[in-house]
Amino acid sequence: MENNLKVIICDDSMLIRKKFIGLLEKCKCKEILEAVNGQVVIELVKEHRPDLVFLDIVMPDKDGMEALKEIMEFDSNIKVVMASSAGTKDHLKRSLQLGAYDFIQKPVSLDAVASIIEKILKEREETAHV
Template sequence: MTNNLKVLVCDDSVLIRKKLKSTLEKCKCEGVLEAENGAVAVEMVKEHKPDLVFMDIVMPDKDGIEALTEIRQLDDSVKVVMASSAGTQNHLKKALEQGAFDFIQKPITLESITNIIEKILKDKKEGSLNV
């Protein structure tokens, strides 16, 4: 059974996108979308309206913080989870100030993805009860 979450993975590394996509599929996410930078991610959010975006912070063209800001302006119900390598604490603080839902440290593990998916599904379930 799928969890019905529409997920977008945004990272400039093809390898990281493929690994994350495969991890998300293990978590029963189907039809995972991919973007190679923040500019593409913003366009994909407009077009596909995902529930969840995994966003790398450091990318060419448009970094994760800029993309996060634009995504929040487009649709503040999208949960954006920032992914970062070590040494980007200032970026993470800024991302959380800009409305990021959460962040995960690279290398990304199945456990960290599972925890975030469960948190979002719980939020979604509780949100639908308050209608």
């Protein structure tokens, strides 16, 4: 399946961003951008209009929930996947109410990332045939 998704990884941890990049490259993502906090991710989203954003919930400056809200106001078609090690049910529920596409538990695994990418590509293919 052709993977031409434009992806932004937003996490204040460089190690986690590196891990995500490795996993996304295995999933054949070619365009991957990085953001260190919620403020930077908003700027990147507006400039690059990604298909997918992996967004950490707990970050300095602007957290994932605030960033999610702004991304959804800007373009509700962008798929935002919340990533958190503190996977509390409250965060999950709130992020889904705000428009998050999915939720991923840290440490992230290849299976989790691959299944999200496959789901998005499949949906995209189905809407292209409608």
